[in-house]
Amino acid sequence: MSGVLLLATMLVPLLMLAACLSAGARRAMPRLLWLAPLPGVAAALFAIDMPPVVLDPNRLRFTLELGRPAALLLGVAALLWSAAGAYAAAYLDRGLATERFACWWLLTMAGSLGVFAAGDLVTFYLAFAMVSLSAYGLVIHDRTARAWRAGSIYLLLAVLGEIFLLLGFAVLAVASPGDSIAIAEVTAALPVSPWHGATIALLILGFGLKAGMVPLHVWLPLAHPAAPMPASAVLSGAIVKAGIIGLIRFLPWDAGGPVLGEALVVMGFATAFYGVAIGVTQANPKTVLAYSSVSQMGVVMAALGAGLAAGQAAAPMDAAFYASHHVLAKGACFLAVGVGYAAGRRGMAWVMVPVLLLVLSFGGFPLTGGALAKAAVKDQLGYGLLGTLSAISAGGTTLLMLHFARRLAAGMEEGGTWPAAGLWLPWLGLTLSAMAIPWVLFAQVGSFAEALTPAAIWKAVWPMAIGAALVPLLGRLPAVPEGDVLIPAERAFHRAAGPLGRAADGLERVLNCWPQAGLALVLLLLAFGWALA
Incomplete structure (x- = not known):
């Protein structure tokens, strides 16, 4: 039963997203968003400290498990996603933009709840990448100049955080004495790793960026005001906790x-x-x-x-x-x-x-x-x-x-x-x-x-x-401008970079076009998943 609940925590939002391939289901989906996180609430209540669930144990070994700190955060995060989903149905206007918002919402939710249930490096990384990159679609929903700028900066920092974590996880896996990539086993080997210091630094950079650690915090004061109200609620309440659960799961507590x-x-x-x-x-x-x-x-x-x-x-x-x-x-x-x-x-x-x-x-x-x-x-x-x-x-x-x-x-x-x-x-x-x-x-x-x-x-x-x-x-x-330390950094970059700065502006304009940005996001996520698997 516990394995079914843990699977449903990630799969129900993804199955609802797949249902959006139907035009009728896509139109109805904004009114159903509040239902998607409910398996996460049930898992937080009934799947605590159960034996890990391993999918495809002979090859990919995707592992799901739920310790007590993760269960606590999963339960309240799922409640927030449900309340904010019900709120979004009343807050947003009907139309194609809201249907698109619902798709990004479900993909982001699957990753946000999945990080709490992940039990191995691959599953955790895929869930973390899903919540990090998909949230871009929530940030840019209003399509204002402010939203595009916030989305571009958010996506840049999200990819940077993914790079830090990918390197940190790769070193964790290499330093582990066996062939297991279960989080409990690779972190147990971390204190004796020859790359202990570098691994810890990479993990703190990756998780600290998501949690808003200064000076990597600048995406929060830009993304929150630009996003619609229900998206701001989950960005600040639930999504930043992906960084906190990462610190809880990967720091060497035993040593x-x-x-x-x-x-x-x-x-x-x-x-x-x-x-x-x-x-x-x-x-x-x-x-x-x-x-x-x-x-x-x-x-x-x-x-x-x-x-x-x-x-x-x-x-x-x-x-x-x-x-x-x-x-x-x-x-x-x-x-x-x-x-x-x-x-x-x-x-x-x-x-x-x-x-x-x-x-x-x-x-x-x-x-x-x-x-x-x-x-x-x-x-x-x-x-x-x-x-x-x-x-x-x-x-x-x-x-x-x-x-x-x-x-x-x-x-x-x-x-x-x-x-x-x-x-x-x-x-x-x-x-x-x-x-x-x-x-x-x-x-x-x-x-x-x-x-x-x-x-x-x-x-x-x-x-x-x-x-x-x-x-x-x-x-x-x-008054201090939103983004604080980012403002002088942007000015210095544009003064010093010259043509490079203009090229970056051009790249930002390209990313602001929905089809290219959406395709780039999907390709990045698939590439990260393929590299790990």
Whole structure:
């Protein structure tokens, strides 16, 4: 039964995509998108820690398995994909563009959920490539100049990340003593590999790029504002978690690693603080949320690094719990932007009350899901210098998310009508899930008695109070362009490259044509798969 659920997690979206070859099915598909992730929810509940499922064991050996951290992330990611799929059916207009969006959506979803269930290098790489490259179609959906630019930069960085991972996986396979390419076996051999340092660097670059690690984060603040609202929700909530599950699955947890762990802590907190510093200068609420995701993924990386440095076997599960709250709450925040704009000032109170609960949850307000998420990583980030940095990060997160709430409220126009049920029901359901599901699952990673003590509550409240007190100062900050470090890099490139820069512009114009871009995407994915198989 577990094998059927794991297979269905990837195959159901792909079979629905194949059904789109029929014009009738293609027209109906946008209304059915919410169904495709449901096998992933079932797998997360019933296929945990079961023996691996191996397909074609004598040749390709595609392997599917589901550990506890991956199951947690798979379950919440599938819930987000389902809610966002229902939202997309009401949000997008009918027509060929929406049908095309549904095809890209299903292909991206198959990869996004597949990375959590993959048990060997080939399966993981194919799923990772599928989610990375197919998301390009979601980013460029609106076909505006902004969307084309964001899509081109996203695709360039996605291919770069695939190259890093392909090289890292190749070295992992070569260094493994046997002929197995199961993830558990190749990572067990990593500590004694003669290419240990180079392999780790390649893996961190590949996974860190997807997770938004600074300075490889620039695709998030460009892609999120350009993509349609439901696509932004899954880009920020679910797709970045492909990088997090990669770090969880491929870091050498059994062997430990003080140096590697400390380096991850530094990179993680640098990313967390940078995301806040740039995010508070943004005016577009979707861009603010993008930089918030950069910051939050930095905290997850810091927790993983601290756990690795201390040899804590529970760190992957703790970090996965923290990331799972982000999946639901950040997805709900993105959907709230569309609901708020539709409701206008007439419905502001009905929208902003749940939004403020989500905002405070990110800061770690007591009794919210975010408070439990922060309690889950207490063993990694709750003491000493790391505890101080974590408290500063919580204050910064509060400041940034309150800034998001202000920008959302400012964007609501006079009047407005109550949004269609297809918009507000998925959003409200996701919001309630972000509040309730951490309470259901927290016993797996922590103690309610410890999380609800007066000392723990005070420890959570005072950084948030400082962050809230700084909100009035935000209006005085200079604006930073979306993409931040990419802007001077582009200018320097164009000044120095001359003809090369003009050739790159020409290539971008070619990629902006749908048939060429779509064909290039499919060919890249097939080439990567053929090379690995």
